[in-house]
Amino acid sequence: MTTSNKYKYYFYLSLLFLTFILLFKATLTLSISYKEALNVFVNNSILTLITNSSIYIFGQNDIALRLPFILFYIFSVILMYKITENYFRYEKDRYISIIIFMILPGVLSAALLVNSAIVVTFFTLVYLYYYEKYKQHSYFLLLLFLFIDNSFAILYLAIFFYSIKNQDKKFIYFSLFLFCISMYIYGFSANGKPRGFLVDTFGIYATVFSPFLFLYFLYTIYRTGLKNERTLIWYISATALILSLLISFRQRVYIEDFAPFVVISIPIMLKTFFSAYRVRLKEFRKGYNFLVFLVVTMLSLNVILTFINKPMYLMLPNPSKHFVYEYHFIKELSEELKKRGINNIRTDNEELALRLRFYNINRGDDYFLTLKKYDGESERISVKYYGKEVFVAYLIKL
Numbered sequence: 001m002t003t004s005n006k007y008k009y010y011f012y013l014s015l016l017f018l019t020f021i022l023l024f025k026a027t028l029t030l031s032i033s034y035k036e037a038l039n040v041f042v043n044n045s046i047l048t049l050i051t052n053s054s055i056y057i058f059g060q061n062d063i064a065l066r067l068p069f070i071l072f073y074i075f076s077v078i079l080m081y082k083i084t085e086n087y088f089r090y091e092k093d094r095y096i097s098i099i100i101f102m103i104l105p106g107v108l109s110a111a112l113l114v115n116s117a118i119v120v121t122f123f124t125l126v127y128l129y130y131y132e133k134y135k136q137h138s139y140f141l142l143l144l145f146l147f148i149d150n151s152f153a154i155l156y157l158a159i160f161f162y163s164i165k166n167q168d169k170k171f172i173y174f175s176l177f178l179f180c181i182s183m184y185i186y187g188f189s190a191n192g193k194p195r196g197f198l199v200d201t202f203g204i205y206a207t208v209f210s211p212f213l214f215l216y217f218l219y220t221i222y223r224t225g226l227k228n229e230r231t232l233i234w235y236i237s238a239t240a241l242i243l244s245l246l247i248s249f250r251q252r253v254y255i256e257d258f259a260p261f262v263v264i265s266i267p268i269m270l271k272t273f274f275s276a277y278r279v280r281l282k283e284f285r286k287g288y289n290f291l292v293f294l295v296v297t298m299l300s301l302n303v304i305l306t307f308i309n310k311p312m313y314l315m316l317p318n319p320s321k322h323f324v325y326e327y328h329f330i331k332e333l334s335e336e337l338k339k340r341g342i343n344n345i346r347t348d349n350e351e352l353a354l355r356l357r358f359y360n361i362n363r364g365d366d367y368f369l370t371l372k373k374y375d376g377e378s379e380r381i382s383v384k385y386y387g388k389e390v391f392v393a394y395l396i397k398l
Helices: 003-028 034-041 046-058 062-083 091-103 105-112 117-134 139-145 152-166 169-186 198-209 211-226 232-248 255-278 286-307 310-315 330-339 350-358
Strands: 344-347 362-370 379-385 388-397
Touching: 003 062, 003 091, 003 105, 034 046, 034 350, 046 062, 046 117, 062 091, 062 105, 062 117, 062 255, 091 105, 091 255, 091 286, 105 117, 105 198, 105 255, 105 286, 117 139, 117 152, 117 232, 117 255, 139 152, 139 169, 152 169, 152 232, 152 255, 198 211, 198 232, 198 255, 211 232, 211 255, 211 286, 232 255, 255 286, 310 379, 310 388, 330 350, 330 379, 330 388, 344 350, 350 362
Parallel strands: 344 362
Antiparallel strands: 362 388, 379 388
């Protein structure tokens, strides 16, 4: 087996394994959140179209809810693999790059949840693949992006700066036009009292990448820009980063709008790292080896917590502080109600009602469910993980 074929085999085997884990996680351990329920039942967006199409085909269940985003993840990984075909000197470097992209906490989370981030990542990679293959921009894709998501305004702005660098007058005007149209259609939120969220934004980016990898991302963006090695991918990632930091001086940043454009910088980061690593003798690589150890350790920890996080409830005095609490307990609650032969309820919590609706617990007049402690005649229903009570509701017969 040639080296190229060997790493191609490793790549598809790794992708298959991660896909299996994602499907398992989506099927058995997650419940629909309130925001996801809004996208299914209330909102009118591209996410609504995607989720409802899947539910129409596969039925109203958790796997149908999350399957489209897992598929977007699979296709995004394959596209990234294709884009980096001639990017690295060694096939091993390419494989390491794609593995890191595959297990980034932000990318894995986006693959499991109903959100626009993985959709935007996929279409951005489609655009980059077209650009790499044909050495030209796609008018059709850029126009299509106007109708997919507001965050593509960042891509238009990045192409605008990239076109200025290349003195491409046609695309300077075209990208600026698309940016203005996107801002006109979706607007720009500047509500509320101005506050600084710069530290919060750094913290969120650290969770998207993992802390040490994010620091190296900042270094790579700075170093590549300083050495004038700026590619289209660099312009996209740098524009998203700088814009998000500028906005965070005034208001909270919606990371879903920016994360898809920064995670695509992984190949640049790995190429920069391997170039600096290999020009040094072994005795001068200790610092780089320590950095690798820190990055791999943090990435591994983040991957474990992404897939296995329910035991964390045992360490939290307040279960609602769990970082994925909003994606838990509703499935178990609906099962407890169905065990009692209850398929219709009234409740004083609209968020709870909408989430239960996904599991076919609809509105009715025979039972009342409340999260407030009720001292009258009622049945206490609780959901426990590993023996730790994480959710309590009170069921009242009307």
